[in-house]
Amino acid sequence: MTSTLSPLVRPGLGGGLGDVVRSRFLLKLLVRKELKVRYRGSVLGLLWSYVKPGVQFVVFYVALGVFLGLERSPKNPDGLANYAVYLFSGIVLINFFTEALGNAARSIVGNGGLIKKIYLPRELFPVASVWVSAVHFFPQLVVLLIGCVVSGWRPNLLQLSAAVAGFIIVALLATGLGLLFGAANVYFRDSENIVDMLLMIATWASPVMYSWTMVRDKLGEGFYSVYQANPVTVGVEAFHYAFWLPTTDQSAGIPPHLLSLWIPVGLAVSIVTLLLGQLTFRRLEGRFAQEL
Amino acid sequence: MDTAIEVRNINKQFVLRHTRSIKEALVWLAKGRRGDLSEKFHALHDVSLDIQQGETVALLGFNGSGKSTLLKHISGVMLPDSGSVRTRGRVAGLIEVGAGFHHDLSGRENVYLNGAILGMSEEQINERFDSIVEFAEIGQFIDTEVKFYSSGMYLRLAFSVAVHTDPEVFLVDEILAVGDEPFQKKCIRKIKELAAAGKTLVVVSHDLDLVAKICARGVLLDHGNVVFDGDIDDAVAKLRSA
Numbered sequence: 389m390t391s392t393l394s395p396l397v398r399p400g401l402g403g404g405l406g407d408v409v410r411s412r413f414l415l416k417l418l419v420r421k422e423l424k425v426r427y428r429g430s431v432l433g434l435l436w437s438y439v440k441p442g443v444q445f446v447v448f449y450v451a452l453g454v455f456l457g458l459e460r461s462p463k464n465p466d467g468l469a470n471y472a473v474y475l476f477s478g479i480v481l482i483n484f485f486t487e488a489l490g491n492a493a494r495s496i497v498g499n500g501g502l503i504k505k506i507y508l509p510r511e512l513f514p515v516a517s518v519w520v521s522a523v524h525f526f527p528q529l530v531v532l533l534i535g536c537v538v539s540g541w542r543p544n545l546l547q548l549s550a551a552v553a554g555f556i557i558v559a560l561l562a563t564g565l566g567l568l569f570g571a572a573n574v575y576f577r578d579s580e581n582i583v584d585m586l587l588m589i590a591t592w593a594s595p596v597m598y599s600w601t602m603v604r605d606k607l608g609e610g611f612y613s614v615y616q617a618n619p620v621t622v623g624v625e626a627f628h629y630a631f632w633l634p635t636t637d638q639s640a641g642i643p644p645h646l647l648s649l650w651i652p653v654g655l656a657v658s659i660v661t662l663l664l665g666q667l668t669f670r671r672l673e674g675r676f677a678q679e680l
Numbered sequence: 681m682d683t684a685i686e687v688r689n690i691n692k693q694f695v696l697r698h699t700r701s702i703k704e705a706l707v708w709l710a711k712g713r714r715g716d717l718s719e720k721f722h723a724l725h726d727v728s729l730d731i732q733q734g735e736t737v738a739l740l741g742f743n744g745s746g747k748s749t750l751l752k753h754i755s756g757v758m759l760p761d762s763g764s765v766r767t768r769g770r771v772a773g774l775i776e777v778g779a780g781f782h783h784d785l786s787g788r789e790n791v792y793l794n795g796a797i798l799g800m801s802e803e804q805i806n807e808r809f810d811s812i813v814e815f816a817e818i819g820q821f822i823d824t825e826v827k828f829y830s831s832g833m834y835l836r837l838a839f840s841v842a843v844h845t846d847p848e849v850f851l852v853d854e855i856l857a858v859g860d861e862p863f864q865k866k867c868i869r870k871i872k873e874l875a876a877a878g879k880t881l882v883v884v885s886h887d888l889d890l891v892a893k894i895c896a897r898g899v900l901l902d903h904g905n906v907v908f909d910g911d912i913d914d915a916v917a918k919l920r921s922a
Contacts, residue, residue: 396686396766400756414796421793425784505779507756508797674759677752678694 400507400674404666407509414508418516423523437524438531441483445476452597468599469636470539473532477631478596478624480528485558485620486587488521492566493583497573500680510673511666514566518559532631539635546647547630553651554626560658561619567665571672574679594621595628600643616643619661622654682768684849684880685754687729690763692749692904694721723749724760725904733768733848736881738891738912740919741901747884750901751851754882769848772798781838783827787818790826791841798845808844815870816840817863836863843870849880868894888916 408415427433453459453471460467468474495513496503503510533541565583573579593615595603604612615621629642643650696719724746731737739747752758753765755773780797781790791812795805805812813822816837826834852871871894875881885891891898891912898915900908908918 394769396683396768398756398765399754399767399771400759400765411796413802417789417793417796421782421785421789424789425782428784502779502797503757505757506773506797508799677757 402509402511402670402673404509404670405511405515408511408515411509411512415512415516415519418512419519419523422516422520426520434527437527441479441528442531444483445472445479448475448479448597458598469640470632473535473539473635474628474632475597476532476535477627478594480525480532481554481558481623481627482591482594482596482620483528484521484525484555485562485590485623487524488518488559488562489565489569489583490587491517491521492562493569493573493580495566496570496676497577497580497680500574504677504680510676511567511669514570515563518563518566521562522559536631536635541631541635543630543634547634550626550647550651551630553655554623554630557619557626557651557654557658558623560655560662564658564662564665567662567669571669571676574672574676590620593618594624596624599640600625604643616650617653617657619654619658622646622650626651682733683730684733684735684768685729685731685882686764686766687727687750687754688764688766690724690727690753690760690765691722692724692746692753692758692761694723695719696721722904724753726763727901727904727906728763729899729906729909731880731882733880734875734878735897736875736895737883737897737899738895738915739882739884739899739901740888740891740915742919742922744903745901746904747901748853749904751853751882751884754849755851767849770799770845771849771851772842772845772847773851773853781826781834784825786825787813787822787829787837790837791822794838794841795845798842799847800845804846812837812840812844815843815866832860832863839867843867843874847879850874850882852881852883852885854885888919892916 403410427436430436432439449459449472453467453475457464458467459471460469492514495517496510499513502508503513565586569579569583603615607615625643625646629646633640633642727746727750729750739750741747749758751773753760754767755771756765756767757773780794782793785793791809792802792805795808795812796802800808813819816833816839818833818837821829821833826837829837850871868890871881875894881895883891883895895912898908898910898912899906900915900919902922908915
């Protein structure tokens, strides 16, 4: 019998995120399931992934761009050129982050029935949530690209790589925080409310609606650095650099040292968050089955 | 024969938390921490157990004796407070049939999802798919969403996926009451077949006549302690006389 060759092992001790890579097939099926059941029984189905950000965009554009005067117009020469593209390129990334973290934080409790009964790498659930959000992010990205092209988008290779880096930074951060809050949520359901609050702050703590220069002018250089240390801010600025800047006359400029300093810093902060999230998750997961 | 499952002096305590709200915690603090915020419950007490490959073991005992908790430790869903559990080869639990099923997916999608949850690879599921459907007697309904299945069909499909995972160690918790009588007989036949093929079987059931037919060894648990470990008929007789 070949099984006699396998050693005695302790069950229930997973290899963390490495196990997720090993169970790619299961991850794929979990993502497919999520995508399938998300809009079950709705007439518009996946179209909701376009409709919701579309409406959100129009509301913000009218309220902030037109009423509060952030958009550049003949009467308002200090505003941002192509504010619609500026706004939407930030919104798509923030939406991705909000959905990914919000769902990842609820994923462990939401799959409690399964976690209580069958052992499987539990990291799969937060990772699958982030993955599903990435799939929902894609159609929005297509809409953004169409908007960019219409506004005369001419990106260079560096700008495109900055967008990829921005997305990776935000995805890693969402996974790390998702592991952390998802695990904590098993013990204290307050966790998901904290996440909701954080997500509300995240939308405004990054230059999605306004320009980064406004922050620098009010905060001064010192506090501005703190503001810049937020990986979501870096991600949003990378998106502006990639999608918005090439549609303008490039006179607005980007935050100083975005490429040389802040993108690496954002990446580092996200990786540290991911490691911390994984560490906390592993410490807490041993008691998931009895606490759920 | 080699050891398939080795359980060494495991202890498990559950905290029965009375409260988790800040309000009640504050009241408790204000009262000078009188009383206990939580109450502990000893689910397993210094349990040791060795199961050889190919053995068929029944865990017996009344409700709350710790049978299912022990099974969850063997499957890895729970980790012991102290002591150790080690297993050899792939362990699959029929802990609760259909735990990984989703109502809005079709039977086919559920077979793949549940098979993967139970540790099968894509190729294995492809290969065994027809056999799974045939055993479950689902036929043309395989592409229907499982929410439209009758409860019997649902359980048959779930059981069928589980028995096709082909692990070295099989954990079975109260699932033999599946479907109508012909299907039940088929399930029992299948489980006996697995046992005859040299699979290790650990069964939890309250159906004493049934486990006596399937298993050779009985382990009797009482309030988290092993009180008897030996021949199945003696174990059943002891439980009946208790």
